[in-house]
Amino acid sequence: MAYDNGSGEFKSGGALSTQYLGLALKSPLVVGASPLTRDTSFVRRLENAGVGAIVMHSLFEEDMPREPMDAFAPPAAHDDFPEHCWTRPPQRGHAGTYLETLAYIKNIVAIPVIASLNCRTPDGWVQLARRLADQGADALELNVFLMAMDPNQTGAEMERQLLETTHRVRDAVTIPLAIKLNPYLSSLPNIVRQLEQIGINGVVLFNRFFQLGPATTIEREMFRTSSPHRADLAMRLDWLAVLSPWTRLSLAITGGVHGSTDVVRAIMAGADVAQMTTSLLENGPDYAQPVLAEIALWLQNHNIGSINELRDVANMATVAKPQETVRSEYRDAIAASAMRFTAEHRY
Numbered sequence: 001m002a003y004d005n006g007s008g009e010f011k012s013g014g015a016l017s018t019q020y021l022g023l024a025l026k027s028p029l030v031v032g033a034s035p036l037t038r039d040t041s042f043v044r045r046l047e048n049a050g051v052g053a054i055v056m057h058s059l060f061e062e063d064m065p066r067e068p069m070d071a072f073a074p075p076a077a078h079d080d081f082p083e084h085c086w087t088r089p090p091q092r093g094h095a096g097t098y099l100e101t102l103a104y105i106k107n108i109v110a111i112p113v114i115a116s117l118n119c120r121t122p123d124g125w126v127q128l129a130r131r132l133a134d135q136g137a138d139a140l141e142l143n144v145f146l147m148a149m150d151p152n153q154t155g156a157e158m159e160r161q162l163l164e165t166t167h168r169v170r171d172a173v174t175i176p177l178a179i180k181l182n183p184y185l186s187s188l189p190n191i192v193r194q195l196e197q198i199g200i201n202g203v204v205l206f207n208r209f210f211q212l213g214p215a216t217t218i219e220r221e222m223f224r225t226s227s228p229h230r231a232d233l234a235m236r237l238d239w240l241a242v243l244s245p246w247t248r249l250s251l252a253i254t255g256g257v258h259g260s261t262d263v264v265r266a267i268m269a270g271a272d273v274a275q276m277t278t279s280l281l282e283n284g285p286d287y288a289q290p291v292l293a294e295i296a297l298w299l300q301n302h303n304i305g306s307i308n309e310l311r312d313v314a315n316m317a318t319v320a321k322p323q324e325t326v327r328s329e330y331r332d333a334i335a336a337s338a339m340r341f342t343a344e345h346r347y
């Protein structure tokens with residue numbers, strides 16, 4: 001058993017251990033980027049609950065202070081960090097605080113810590129990626145925010161930007177790199193193939209944008225995300241099933257993972273790990289524990305020795321003509337909902 005209910009602690013090297021971005025993880029449940037990493041006690045609890053890795057909240061280039069980057073050199077030794085040092089008002093700018101947080105978290109947990117970066121200029125991407133790598137991040141997740149708003153900008157231009165950014169960061173650092181993609185790309189498989197050729201290590205499916213819409217000021221002040229719909233998960237599982245048969249990249253899912261069944265379904269569709277955010281924020285960091293215990297129990301009840309045996313069993317690898325199959329499934333789904341609709345409204 002990977003999970004020891006007696007001690008309440010997760011044992012590594014068990015049935016749930018897996019690989020992601022070339023890193024050995026004790027479980028496939030990864031904490032998605034969120035404010036959870038701003039609190040050290042949460043981070044420790046997440047590790048004790050058994051999560052495989054932690055993605056930190058994003059460092060945004062806009063939050064960088066104006067002074068030259070060298071003014072924000074990281075402190076010399078991790079031991080110098082007082083407990084909760086980053087909860088004090090930033091003395092040396094946000095980047096310094098983020099770097100300090102990263103160093104501190106690295107110091108208190110043994111699981112991999114993945115830093116998340118979101119920049120807007122080529123230099124910002126390169127310099128900050130180097131900073132995070134130097135500070136000991138086990139990997140980087142690039143949160144590339146590309147949203148088509150300008151009618152003069154083509155999809156090809158935007159995608160070229162994504163690839164160029166990735167290229168620059170790949171050349172700048174040697175630690176594993178994952179790209180958190182958005183689903184609004186013209187051909188996702190083609191972009192994933194080009195990213196693979198650049199030499200990144202994984203993709204995270206998908207970024208979910210904050211859907212502010214026409215909101216009042218008060219509404220905007222409430223940090224709103226779109227509510228996590230089941231459709232979020234279904235769409236991501238479909239893409240995992242399409243990509244996993246041929247890509248060598250690590251695959252992570254984020255968006256709509258709320259419980260053990262969602263994690264299992266993601267692995268079956270081809271994910272290496274499942275990231276969970278909203279459910280951990282809502283239920284607290286200890287929620288990871290029952291989720292992982294349920295997965296371990298499910299494996300045991302089905303006589304499956306390891307989570308890795310589940311990987312890819314429900315992807316499109318065995319489907320001879322994927323496009324025809326998807327089209328025919330689409331037609332079947334339309335026909336079924338038409339019948340249901342007719343039946344419900346017959347009187």
Ligand SMILES: Cc1cc2nc3c(=O)[nH]c(=O)nc-3n(C[C@H](O)[C@H](O)[C@H](O)COP(=O)(O)O)c2cc1C
Nearest residue numbers: 032033034057058143228254255256257276277278
């Ligand atoms: C409060 C909150 C803060 C978030 N902050 C970040 C962030 O800093 N960087 C990032 O890439 N994603 C961020 N996300 C997105 C999550 O990492 C995740 O991709 C998204 O919430 C979908 O997963 P979920 O359905 O498990 O919540 C945030 C989400 C929430 C709810």
